[in-house]
Amino acid sequence: MTDNITRILLTDDHNLLVDGLKRSLNEADGLKVVGTANSIKECMEFLSGHPVDLLLLDVQLPDGNSIDFVPKILQAHSSLKIVILSSFAEPTVIRRAIDAGISGYLLKNSNSDEITKGVLAVADGEHYISPEANALLKEAPKHVPSLTRREREVLHLVVEGLSTKEIAARLDLSFDTIHDYLRNLRIKLDAKSMADLVCRAKDQCL
Amino acid sequence: MTDNITRILLTDDHNLLVDGLKRSLNEADGLKVVGTANSIKECMEFLSGHPVDLLLLDVQLPDGNSIDFVPKILQAHSSLKIVILSSFAEPTVIRRAIDAGISGYLLKNSNSDEITKGVLAVADGEHYISPEANALLKEAPKHVPSLTRREREVLHLVVEGLSTKEIAARLDLSFDTIHDYLRNLRIKLDAKSMADLVCRAKDQCL
DNA sequence: GTCACAATCCCACTTTTGTGGGGGTAGTGA
């Protein structure tokens, strides 16, 4: 935030959206889009080479779920403010993002003015969760299922369509072990079958 | 296409994207965005009340998969040109869209210029499939799995996380019948389990 | 140093899926 200008990096794989967003943010006083990235990798690279004050980050990127990378990014760039820009209005996703340390959560079905408003608020040092997202959080006071490293790993493979046996082979673990992780995943995500597990995981983009 | 101006209706639930897209399309010669809609319902309503030459349609809308509605829309508005605007780069999705009678298929990771180019081409009477989408089609000459009404119905319920028994109850059919539909679905979608079925269905947004 | 918990493995048992057949009717188009 040198001399009143907030330098912004946009990270989203939809160039179409990036184009439009860049224009409307640049029109706002005190905001300047200094770069764009299409993936987490590009985002990280840009951050290493350029000073950025605020990062607008899409949740789903070609190289993974960006929320998983938020802690890593904040560790390397502690003064950076991160605003998630998502089409997911899932309470658990929002909560996970907040827990990860983001400063804002905006929804893509907002119009440019609302987005600009949120970005300005965050640039100003506030925390800004879009009204719709906030409403969802209040309605659903469900706890966020906190998955362990292994559970996450197993879940990813389930979502790839692999069977228990195949996952065991892939991770070089015993069938029973995977059987157990799946049991825990079912409990944590409140799923009653493998198919249901895939549904929950896909919906909540865990 | 009265007097050289192509009247466009934008249908996408991401207002952010709509905002940007509207601006860049309006900047192009001969194109005018005459309306926007956030759902299939709104889209249909607008079409009934206003003359539109070209419809830019997102695949996933809150009230369903828009490709399923393309035939219906074309039936009611036969001279309308429909261009799909998708983030899905799945060959089967593209092929389904083409079979449904669309005039163009554009990807959201293109930039505004590429989108404008595609829209202009379609407005001009051409068929325009984005280069990336086209490349995918050549690589994967797989046949599109054509599902029957019932299969689609069953698949939707599978994607909701229901078990065979639950689906049977919901549709008031025998367990064996659903068992059979699931068998066919597995074969058609090349899935090897219920979980896999959910994966395929979600990926291909069937 | 105890306590919680991730991570790993095991057994036994039930239920659900998956696979391989076998039927039938009704409608559609050649």
Place this chain on the structure above:
DNA sequence: TCACTACCCCCACAAAAGTGGGATTGTGAC
């Protein structure tokens, strides 16, 4: 009429998933 297909039902058996226990390490928090 014949072929084809959607739609509906059935049996039997094998394989996978789900449920209820059990156990041993190691690590990090308090």
